[in-house]
Amino acid sequence: MSKNIVIIGGGIIGLNSAYYLQKEGHQVTIVDQSNIDSGASYVNAGYLSPSHIIPLSAPGVMKKGIKWMFNSASPLYIKPRLDLDFLQWTLAFNKSCNAKHVEKSIPVIKEIAVLSQELYEDIHRVEGFKSHYEKKGLLMLCQTDHALEEEVELAHLAQKEGLDVVELNLEELKTIEPNVKLNVKGATYFKCDSHSTPNEFMDSMKMYLKGVGVQFYLNETVEDLEIENGKIKAIKTNKQTLKSDEFVLAAGSWSNLLSKKLGLKLLLQAGKGYRINTSQETSITIPSILVEKKVAVTPMNGFTRFAGTMEIAGINHDIRKERVEAIANAATQFYPEITLTSEEKSLAACGLRPVSADGLPYIGKSSKCDNLTIATGHAMMGWSMGSATGKLVSEIISNKKLSMNLDMFQPDRKF
Template sequence: MNKEIIIIGGGIIGLCSAYYLQKEGHKVLIIDQSNLDSGASYVNAGFLSPSHIIPLSAPGVMKQGIKWMFDKSSPLYIKPRFDIDFMKWTLAFNKSCTAKHVKKSIPIIRDITMLSQELYRDIKQDESFQFHYESKGLLMLCQSEKMLEEEIKIADLGRQHGLEASEISIKDLKKLEPNVSINVKGATYYKCDSHMTPQDFMGEMKSYLKGSGVEFLTNEKVNDIEMINGHVTFIKTNRKEYRADEFVLAAGSWSSLLSKKLNLQLLLQAGKGYRINMAQETGISIPAILSEAKVAVTPMNGFTRFAGTMEIAGINHDINEARVEAIANAVTRFYPEITINQKDKNNVQAGLRPVSPDGLPYIGRSKKCFNLTIATGHAMMGWGMGSATGKLVSEVISNKSTSLNIDAFNPDRKF
């Protein structure tokens, strides 16, 4: 049965959900508080990375986070504050930082990211889209022997789980990247990874959806959600009320605020990330992560993007200049011939990524609300899991068997 569906949130998750829902014949309305031209879906590294099999909540991360708490230029910065939601999230995050959790999460993360890779390719072919998509793999660049040893262990683990991953010599690294000088001790290489230019895809997908009958309401903020007997009856924005058969909560870092309207305990924190674009030719042709600095490097359509940091400091878009400088300095340390100029640093943008305590997204329905499907909490992997999440949302709402087992993504799971 075709349904009227309202999607709250027009980022990558919202658009992909709309894409698959309209394919099923549903009538879709997307409501977003922005103009749909900024945010995490536009400033991310564009990675489609099965290589990212280790969740953010891994052994040692909390300890390292405490050490970095007093360094505002660190790759991970958790701002301490007296906030009940933050404290609940922190306790749950710490509880998830175990080897057992990592072992359980690896195949789950691998499967959803690999499905997303396949679905992005299918979308491009099926709709004759022209968005930038390349499969050149991903380099993990290391400047210390200690970090190289750690990355080799992770690559071995990835290979055990079916990923094309290996250590590569400096000689082979120069063959892969002949046009740029790289200052490293060594590297690992994930041939299985791909990358995109986010704004290319977002623009093309929005145009397609509008042409397919999906309605967009921009600069409209959802202020309230009315629920009666376990069913959302309407949502109220700053302009009017809207009713539908089904609702999708894909509002990124704002999802936890809206979930409170339904008495749902959706533990989320906003993780701010920064990006610097460089139009000048860099010679970089293969995406990379600068391992010690946790900076992502992506050759995109007409420019190179440098992105990084995870700043958990509440919902805000304030630019921390120290973190911008940390990204720029890391780039020059790893690529000695590349210097990011002040103009490019001044044009930095930030986006907020919704971070769950265990590093896995929330996808599916809560037992407390029968006509609401939740799709958020992807942390740094929102882009890499976007198309698969959209398909899963569509399958849940259309009462179809899901392409993947979604038990691990249950919004009601306990931490």
């Protein structure tokens, strides 16, 4: 049965949800507070990464966060502040940083990431999208023996999950990246990963959705919800009131601000990430993670992107120069022949990624509201999980068999 559906949020999750919902014959409207041309869906590393099977809340992460708390240039920067939501998230995050949680999370993270990669390829094939997409794998580049040992251990875990990953020494690295000078000791190589140029896919998807009748209301902020008998009757923006049968909350780092109006407290914090683009000829052909510095490197269509850092410091788009410099310095440390220019650094951009308290997304309906489907909290994996999340949202609303079990992603889960 066709339904009218309003999606709050036009990032990668919102657009993919719209794509699959309209395929089921639903009438879809997207509302976004921006013009949908910037933010996390545009500045990310463009990875579709089954390799990223460990949740952000892993053993030792909070310890590192406390250690780095007073170093605003660190890969993970958690700004201390007296805010109840932040404090509750911090306690829950710390509680989740244990081996048992990681063990339970690995299979479901892999499942949704693999599904998403397959669906992303299907979209390109079926719709004829010309946006950049390549499957060249992902290198985990290490400068120290300790880091390499840890990455090899992770590679063994990934192999047990059926992922294609091998260990490479420096000579083997030179055979697959012959034109790049590397200052590393070795790497692991996830052959299963893919990469893309985010703005190209976003633009292709927006054009497609507009062409099939999806309505866009841009630069409109959702200010309130009209609730009656456990259901949302309408949303009120700063410009209008929109009624609908079903609603999707895919507002990224802003999602918990709206969920509170339903009495649902999503433990969610904005995790800021940065990117620097360079049009210099880098000769880099395979995406890489600079392991010790937590920086992602992606050869995109016409430029190379250096992206990274996780900054938990509230909702803001302030560009901290020391964090930009940290990314630029990491690039030169690992690639001695590459130096990012002052102009390139001055054009650095950031985006806010919604980080749940256990590193897993929120996907599904809450007992607080019958006609709201939540899709947020993907942290650094929004791009990798985007198409699968959209498919699952459509299956939930269309009452179809789910492509995977969503128990660990339930919005009502306890921490």
